[in-house]
Amino acid sequence: MKLDWKQVPYFEGLAYCNVRLVEDAARYHHYSAGAVIFAEGDRCAGFHVVLDGLVRLYRMNSEGRLHTLSLLRPLSTFNEVAAADGGPNPFNAVAVTQVEALVISHDRLKQLMVSEPALLTSYVGALAHLNRDYIERLEDMTFRSIPSRLAKLFLHETTYADQIAETPTNLTQEEIAAILGTTREVVGRALRGLMNAGLLAKRGRYVYVVDRHGLELLAETNTLPERERIPRR
Amino acid sequence: MKLDWKQVPYFEGLAYCNVRLVEDAARYHHYSAGAVIFAEGDRCAGFHVVLDGLVRLYRMNSEGRLHTLSLLRPLSTFNEVAAADGGPNPFNAVAVTQVEALVISHDRLKQLMVSEPALLTSYVGALAHLNRDYIERLEDMTFRSIPSRLAKLFLHETTYADQIAETPTNLTQEEIAAILGTTREVVGRALRGLMNAGLLAKRGRYVYVVDRHGLELLAETNTLPERERIPRR
DNA sequence: TTCCAAATCCAACAAAAGTTCCAGAAATTG
DNA sequence: CAATTTCTGGAACTTTTGTTGGATTTGGAA
Numbered sequence: 001m002k003l004d005w006k007q008v009p010y011f012e013g014l015a016y017c018n019v020r021l022v023e024d025a026a027r028y029h030h031y032s033a034g035a036v037i038f039a040e041g042d043r044c045a046g047f048h049v050v051l052d053g054l055v056r057l058y059r060m061n062s063e064g065r066l067h068t069l070s071l072l073r074p075l076s077t078f079n080e081v082a083a084a085d086g087g088p089n090p091f092n093a094v095a096v097t098q099v100e101a102l103v104i105s106h107d108r109l110k111q112l113m114v115s116e117p118a119l120l121t122s123y124v125g126a127l128a129h130l131n132r133d134y135i136e137r138l139e140d141m142t143f144r145s146i147p148s149r150l151a152k153l154f155l156h157e158t159t160y161a162d163q164i165a166e167t168p169t170n171l172t173q174e175e176i177a178a179i180l181g182t183t184r185e186v187v188g189r190a191l192r193g194l195m196n197a198g199l200l201a202k203r204g205r206y207v208y209v210v211d212r213h214g215l216e217l218l219a220e221t222n223t224l225p226e227r228e229r230i231p232r233r
Numbered sequence: 234m235k236l237d238w239k240q241v242p243y244f245e246g247l248a249y250c251n252v253r254l255v256e257d258a259a260r261y262h263h264y265s266a267g268a269v270i271f272a273e274g275d276r277c278a279g280f281h282v283v284l285d286g287l288v289r290l291y292r293m294n295s296e297g298r299l300h301t302l303s304l305l306r307p308l309s310t311f312n313e314v315a316a317a318d319g320g321p322n323p324f325n326a327v328a329v330t331q332v333e334a335l336v337i338s339h340d341r342l343k344q345l346m347v348s349e350p351a352l353l354t355s356y357v358g359a360l361a362h363l364n365r366d367y368i369e370r371l372e373d374m375t376f377r378s379i380p381s382r383l384a385k386l387f388l389h390e391t392t393y394a395d396q397i398a399e400t401p402t403n404l405t406q407e408e409i410a411a412i413l414g415t416t417r418e419v420v421g422r423a424l425r426g427l428m429n430a431g432l433l434a435k436r437g438r439y440v441y442v443v444d445r446h447g448l449e450l451l452a453e454t455n456t457l458p459e460r461e462r463i464p465r466r
Numbered sequence: 467t468t469c470c471a472a473a474t475c476c477a478a479c480a481a482a483a484g485t486t487c488c489a490g491a492a493a494t495t496g
Numbered sequence: 497c498a499a500t501t502t503c504t505g506g507a508a509c510t511t512t513t514g515t516t517g518g519a520t521t522t523g524g525a526a
Binding site: 059061062063065067069080081084085087090091113114117120121123124125127128129130131132134135137138139141142143181220221222 | 292294295296298300302313314317318320323324346347350353354356357358360361362363364365367368370371372374375376414453454455
């Protein structure tokens with residue numbers, strides 16, 4: 001249950017202050033694979049730090065389609081927002097594998113923030129970063145086509161780098177679809193598209209990047225570079 | 234230049250602490266209609282409070298289509314994120330009308346936060362709220378059809394309530410399109426759709442809500458309630 | 467190895483969104 | 497009040513995304 005805060009993104013500052021207080025505030029939790037950690041809309045479940053395992057944050061719409069916001073592995077943190085304002089959790093969290101986590105309740109966090117300014121400062125940084133991330137995702141959803149989003153996922157640049165734990169390669173088409181906010185079939189099509197555009201290739205069931213530059217172009221401009229047509233005669 | 238912080242959303246707390254310090258840190262700025270307040274990607278422009286006028290925050294994609302993130306009137310605040318972490322501005326800000334604003338630079342803000350814990354606390358609240366807002370918008374973009382988003386805009390529920398200053402009625406189709414992240418024609422079509430579904434109606438150039446409940450249903454479930462067909466005979 | 471469940475491929479189709487184009491209506495302004 | 501610009505209406509079309517369903521492949525478990 002020893003946690004080196006220097007390794008926790010955006011909370012490194014805590015390593016240099018009274019960590020004892022923070023550690024006393026935290027409760028250790030264990031979840032078995034598939035367990036619900038908390039549900040969207042439920043009363044604030046507090047601030048979480050993943051110590052071990054894989055956590056999925058997601059939203060679901062009225063028709064049952066789901067949107068994976070992030071796949072988190074140690075030492076990621078989540079539910080900063082609800083923990084900060086004490087409001088309902090803004091998404092669902094489930095343990096994909098067995099998960100160990102530290103949890104600090106909203107009330108404890110409030111107390112802590114008064115006594116530990118370093119925590120408050122860290123928190124502002126973490127929230128600011130989260131915000132930037134969501135703005136980026138919002139633009140991805142408003143402007144980018146699915147092939148373009150897929151390219152971005154494979155490059156796992158900025159937006160996804162922090163948030164998605166697995167290489168796209170290890171994800172099923174179903175899971176990629178949930179991340180991109182679309183359906184399995186569409187992802188399959190897009191994958192095939194990128195493959196015969198020569199940007200990706202498959203060796204067995206393993207998909208890998210062939211043309212990084214081409215992917216970047218697609219991710220940025222939303223267009224595939226014009227393929228040379230093989231002249232008919 | 235006197236500002237009553239009790240009226241500024243999420244910064245009411247400041248009214249009860251040393252406001253003098255905050256006010257000394259703030260610079261007064263004036264922008265004429267159409268002026269650029271700051272640009273996306275530029276070095277941090279600081280924390281802004283709208284004292285008068287109308288401000289548009291927007292993003293633009295590589296093809297030149299634009300997405301209006303918010304239309305702000307007094308006493309809204311903006312650019313909290315960049316002001317917090319000192320990073321580049323995450324969007325563009327322009328003065329739609331003449332604008333008066335208070336601006337606190339990142340450096341000054343950092344100093345202030347050390348001496349004024351109330352500001353830090355307010356800031357955490359403001360960032361948390363922003364985050365919730367972006368998560369909501371992200372889901373709108375991933376899950377909702379354009380008619381559904383349009384319905385939501387007309388109800389201007391949660392998501393848009395804080396962010397969009399004007400009634401949809403006063404907006405041109407072009408502006409609505411930029412808010413919903415689509416094009417003018419599509420908005421026109423959707424408007425016509427909602428009108429002959431009996432949810433909206435027009436009196437002259439003024440569009441008004443006829444069936445609030447129907448709009449809510451559309452906003453929530455993404456489907457129009459099945460119209461009764463008039464039997465042919 | 468054999469079998470099963472999961473994952474994938476692929477085609478054909480349906481629906482939604484984006485594009486192009488042009489004609490009118492409304493507002494603004496000289 | 498004309499002239500000009502801005503905004504709206506709407507048709508026809510293209511592209512993208514979503515849906516359905518069946519055929520195949522694959523990786524493990526028995």
